[in-house]
Amino acid sequence: MPWREVWRILRKDTPAMISLTVIVMCVVLAVLVHFGILARDVSETHRLRRIEIGEPSVFLLIMQEERLVCPFALDSWIWLLSNSLALESAEMHGMIGLRRGRDWSYHPPTVLIQLQEHGISGLLRREAWAYPLGTNLDGQNVLSILLHGLRWAFIIGVVTSLIAIPIAVVVGALGGYFGGIVDDIVVWVYSTFASVPQLLLLTALLTFMDKNMMNVLLVIGVTTWVDLCRLVRAEFFKHKEREYVLAARSLGQTHTRIIFRHILPNVGHIIIITFTIRFVQAVSLEVFLSYVGIGVDPSLATWGQVISAAKDELARQPSVWWPLAGATVFLFVLSLAFSIVGDSLRDALDPKLRM
Secondary structure: OOHHHHHHHHHOOHHHHHHHHHHHHHHHHHHHHHOOOOOOOOOOEOOOOOOOOOOOOEEEEEEEOOEEOOOOOOOHHHHHOOOOEEEOOOOEOOEEEEEEOOEEEEEOOOEEEEEOOOOOHHHHOOHHHOOOOOEOOOOEEHHHHHHHHHHHHHHHHHHHHHHHHHHHHHHHHHHHHHOHHHHHHHHHHHHHHHHOOHHHHHHHHHHOOOOOHHHHHHHHHHOOOHHHHHHHHHHHHHHOOOHHHHHHHHOOOOHHHHHHHHHHHHHHHHHHHHHHHHHHHHHHHHHHHHHOOOOOOOOOOOHHHHHHHHHHHHOOOOOOOHHHHHHHHHHHHHHHHHHHHHHHHHHHHOHHHHO
């Protein structure tokens, strides 16, 4: 099917266009991060006690152990909406005093509010949102970490696909086209891989390898090709006896030319749709591997490392939940966008679904 026709069908699908827009925006952000235009230094830490801004202003700055944290972590918004609110400048036994009316209450030094001319207009200032997702326990900007994680997500999804898809296409094409003993060998190989639980296979391989991104990409790539191989094999079985293939054989064309020139373009939509599915699968596998401690080096800012670090952050009082929430939302949005685009591409590329 001409790609112009596919694009025409996709344009009529509003969820698909929204999801495609989200993916394009994520790609742009990942490229900007990769070239250092955004989130240049993810290792930079911020240990701030006070930020002075111009008058009049209202500025909310939440602190935890001298580290900037998420502006949404506490109920400070309720305090800001109170007409009678004051901040006792002096600390009492490590506590900060807040007054509501005539009553004072003392709280741990997790909140520092600079309030002038009661109101919330100052929250619209640029300074108030310098760190919109706050920082983690190390004082690192959570938004910068998540943007670097987005960059790694695309690297993981694309590189592992470049490893897995050629293996699946070549092996599946050979088994489906030639049949016989070749197909028996292909079926035995992918059945052997499929019989071993994928997570256990990944864990076993990475346990004996160094914790670096290249090894993780390689292992994920060589263990996630089975599903596509089955689909390609089935499609080649179906196409190899069709008229256009028989005509190519009668003209004396080689097996290689028939496989890659004639049959493969007719099963290309399967490969494209599978890419959108396995992209999400690869990113999710990296998250799992990092969570159980056998993934990439902890110094790399991947979403898996953010979620893994959240185990310690959630155990604190008060809990530091915003890095985990941010990584989860980023992963959910990217996965949902790829899933919707994949479903729409399936409908647009498969003529039987449009009849």
